[in-house]
Amino acid sequence: MDRKKNISMAVIKRIPKYYRYLKELAENDVDRISSNELSEKIGFTASQIRQDLNCFGDFGQQGYGYNVKELLAQISSILGLDKEYNTIIIGAGNIGQAIANYTYFQRMSFDLKAIFDINPKLIGLRIRDVSIEDIDNLESFIKNNEVDIAIICVPKERAQGVCDIITSSGIKAIWNFAPVDLKVPNDVIVENVHLSESLMTLSYLLNESKITE
């Protein structure tokens, strides 16, 4: 595949949305779709769609449109969804438990291997088939198992400490739910889900719309 480098973060952030819409089309047995039809569904312009997909290779055919299943397969591969990822969750509080219980991720090839917590009351319990282990075992677990992604769900005060342990143990990808900006080595990827910032954006927009009414 002619995959081009230096793809902007803006494009990268749109790709999962293509995946979501194409998956729905495939589930509804749609065989092919033009960039105009896709545009109507997804809300990006047709030219935006053609440009985005061009970043990743030569999809689509003039006058025919996109073959849905083929494009879906290629976008899955671009997103790395054709592989399996071993994940661990650190922090079995509200968010950690919700993520652990969310079977959608499991179906999407993210395989939860262990959950870690500091709370003795939680250690030994199981969420689905996965046991909650003592956070003291975190380092040795990472060293003895192949872990691709660590999901940080600890309170903000503990997040950087946990981050230091896991990155020095070899973790290269972090999905971070703690409301802090983690300091990581250059070769470690962090994707943040900052819920409180999202909620503040909403309250900002709500107020702004009232002011301009």
Place this chain on the structure above:
Amino acid sequence: MDRKKNISMAVIKRIPKYYRYLKELAENDVDRISSNELSEKIGFTASQIRQDLNCFGDFGQQGYGYNVKELLAQISSILGLDKEYNTIIIGAGNIGQAIANYTYFQRMSFDLKAIFDINPKLIGLRIRDVSIEDIDNLESFIKNNEVDIAIICVPKERAQGVCDIITSSGIKAIWNFAPVDLKVPNDVIVENVHLSESLMTLSYLLNESKITE
């Protein structure tokens, strides 16, 4: 306050981050900070910071920097955090329960008034002090109570239906956790938290970094 209009979404998305850092500074009794010092902490350039804050008014003083408490108060007000918001959660599954249990939002002036679910086993239970009610009562609850923000945590198949009910009952702001793009009237604000898209972005970046290694 000289608040300017047409502020870009990129700026708006950065404001909660300023709030988070300024709050930490205030909690650590820091009285004032220069844009250069703030830049080191927050990771935006000093000129970016000055430019961002200028969108909202005339903060800071040449040679003195920003008065932390004053700037924090003004940013709180810009974000609408000096007001109270009545919220409801629709969907008491994993994510809905996690949000309901997350007391941080309560402290941040988002007041959870009710939770709705379709599952008879959940109806009547309480999360913290808030009871889970029958989703059949959703419409009348919104009409009889002042609800500012609805938090949608139902499965994707039900999300648009719930959205239609709440917007036609008068809801103007939605925090949406369902993995769909909701269709709403023009005067309704939607802020999405698409967890699976975030996870896909991470797996994309992880693969990209392996490819370019």
